[in-house]
Amino acid sequence: MAQTLQDIQSFQGKYPKQIWGLFFSEMWERFCFYGMRGMLTYFMITELLMKEDIAQLQYGATQAFVYAFTFVGGLFADKILGFRKSLFWGGLLMIVGSAILAMDPHKNFFLGIAFTIIGTGFFKPNISTMVGKLYKPGDHRTDAGFSLFYAGINLGALLGGYLCIAIGKGELFSDLIPEALRWNVAFGLAAVVMVISLFNFHFTQRNLATIGLAPGHPLSENPTVAIKPWHQYAVYLGTLLCIPLIMVMVSKTQYTDLFMYIIGPVTLLYLFYEMSKVSPSERKKLWAALIFIVFSVIFWGIYEQSGGSLSIFAARNLNNDLLGLDPNGVNNSGGAFFIIFLAPLAGLLWIWLNKRRIEPNTVVKFGLGFLFLGLGFYALFATRFFANAAGVTSLNIFAIALLVITFGELCLSPIGLSIMTRLSTQNLQGMMMGLWFLASAYGQYVAGIIGSNMAKAREGSSNYESLLAYTEGYKQLGIYAVVAGVVLILLSPLVKKLMQDVR
Template identity: 30%
Template sequence: MLENRKHPVALPFLFLSEMWERFGFYLILGIFQLYLTDTARGGWGMDRATAADIFGTFIAFVYLTPFLGGLIADRKLGYSKSIIIGGILMGIGYIGLAVHNLTVFYLSLALICIGNGFFKPNISTLLGNVYNDDKYRSRKDIGYNIFYMGINIGALICNFFAAFLRNSIGWGAAFIAAGIGMFLGVIIFAIGLKHYKHADVRKPEQEGDMPLSRIFSVVFLPAIIVGVGAWFIPGNVFGSDSTDAFIFACIPVLFFFVSLLVKANANDRKPISALLAIFAVSIVFWAVFKQNGTALTTWAQYYTDREIPAAIEQPAKSLYLVETVQNKPDSVTAYDSEFRVIRDAAGKPEKVWGKVPYFQNLSPDQMPAEGSSISLFNTELFQSINPFFVLTLTPLLVAFFALLRKRNREPSTPSKIAWGLLISAISTLTMVGAVYVCSNGAIKASPWWLIGCYGIITVGELFLSPMGLSLVSKLSPARITSLMMGGWFLATSIGNKLSGILATLWDNYDNKANYFLVNFLLLGSAAAVIFLMLRWLNRIFKAYVK
């Protein structure tokens, strides 16, 4: 029976390990900005720009550390040991966020970043390795799609846990749940070790490879020195100390990847150059996509109609998926200085001050009497829309590509990535439409606009993200596969930081449609670039992928 398996027996163990790891991670992301800006229930009470900057820096470092984790796994630790170490560090970090102390908060974020560096690139590489057997090789793309579904099951269910726990107990309980999820993932991975032991093969240094000690001395040490120095530059070059530090710290790492290309032999140079080109355009995708935790969370929180229909109000309340907002004109929060733009008789924009933000663009017929309250769906529940679409659309997409494959018309992996960028660009136009329909925030927008935006960008994501992982596994020279996987996550890291930078500009746009149009131009330009490179990329892909 095992001989007739379509996928390796290791797949369900890796699937479930990743599912629980992503449960914890996306639970944190779903409530991160809400926790940082909360002033009523024990959050940090930060302004929106500061929260967006911290959010962007955090998710940037989360995806920067895989460069180091992949390298150490390749040369020293191996994949399984790295994954277990990373999972334990992340679990401790998640639970540490439950301690309301600023020093513990930042130390916990650091543990999460370091742990993800060991976990994320190596479980993806291990998955690719178990598909290198001849009888499974042709199904690697499908394997990554199934693996990606595991990620999104965790991302789907975690927000309901977050809403229930923070409503019924508090923020700390939600963070502890994230840690428990991570430890479950580690336990499942350990149970399945025997099924991927054969794929956990370290790749020793070969002639021409830079020794690990030298990489630390010429890459990481300069990155740390330059990053720390940039933090203390008087003033800011890129808007904040954290942004300066991150961008300047990336320069030695980027130089290292360029040096890999320059020093590669003739056989390795073409696939490395193709991967670096894909990495470059993917940065723009992540810069827009990761605004789901910042700009789109703000849109969901204050611009979207979240009031619960009477028919389901009581069941939702009993599940603790509801937050209550009271109409008290003297309830001033950090957001009251800017929420929406209205115009006076002369057409000049003016601000609305001194009211609870959610009520500032509520239609008069929905406005509760002063002192009474209304029930709203928790904002983080909107973060489950994207993983819901991933789960429902992935089987359809897999079937669609299988049909094309039978007819010898399936697009190449680079072509799928190009179409993913174009489809993602279209998603931002949905939000432009939402802004116009709700008169730039003068009235609440229907939640269907946000659902539509997430639906379209999810299709783009499915064309791009799992295909990127698959492409790295297929094209990378064998001895640096995990290192190049770290390069993919480095590109993701830079994009994530850019997402935070873009989100800090939200309050600078009186017309929010222009904010989303900027995102459209970024994605549209990236799509144009990759379509121009497509013939060259496909030529390399056909030559090196058997």
């Protein structure tokens, strides 16, 4: 007999069994995403011959659009497609985008990127929302579930983040892959793992009961909504028609500026409209969610130097004294490596503390995330004290900084995914998850601007002088992170009041 939603949510133990299927689908999708992400800045500078400051703006624009489209994907999942169809559609677009890049990454760069941007927007927020639906409202094990799910995200990030860039640079399998085809293979690998992700979800969805079904389906949460087939076809067609527009907007960063100036205010106005239709109690929870979202913009603006300025820093200013590993590979995958081991332990720690009624509330966890982030960037600043006269410093010290930053990420990101599902109203969960990722879009956008300004500061400098310029910038970012963490902890009583019964 097939399981019902109630059967799923009444699981015994620490985790529902369905989380493992979602874990592996997300793992392979994140392999694709982080593999692509890790290659972007380096590829643009070395293969497309962009200047460093331009490449970082380009990187910020690309990542901003990726996360901005998660809001669109979440909205269409709520209103028309449902989470399952949105995920499949997004996965197919990511496969097409990666395959286009694999054929000729130099000529097809922005076309392939446009497909992967929209595809990620439909995939990413909706699988996270389905994880939240495995739990009953108020289940204290939700944070632990998202911490485990986050380990899956980072297992994919570890594999993709290291393998793709190492293959493209010729650090791995150089004897097997001709030099002219290394980047083709690196991008093609991202397409292969996305096929695996969709196959896995095809079998996983059989055990999800009614989770993720489209509005209007007799067994869905909104069975009376009148969704006609042409509504879904219009979404698919409209998505494809957006491809040329996204190509232009990503390749011309001034259009990205315009987009970011518009999308945020418009999104907030729409959210306020939706908030006007809910009860006062639900509205307070949505206000609390909005506070978390605003602070996450600051967090990601600092954290996401990893794909921009830290990518250049790794290539130019780090040695390979950590087991002979490629510095760019460590930069792309080091944080994920630490999370794989720490995330399950963090999830169990929250459960252990909860049983003893001493678990920090979500607001304090967020504040701690900022404090660790700040300490990590201070550690990046400290790499200057281990540099030689050529401006090359220790990869070991860099890895320690990534470890500290990882503690901060674990206090914020998986908890953020969890809190969005618990503070959202029933019919706005996809949109609120998308809004959470839209905040990441603004963080990525800000990160690109910060990285570009750092690159301008080092123009014409020696490698040692550029090391000093970058590390000074990282010290300033560390200060901003610590200040934000203290402010958030001070605001915790107000935010807790808005959250009401949600911890």
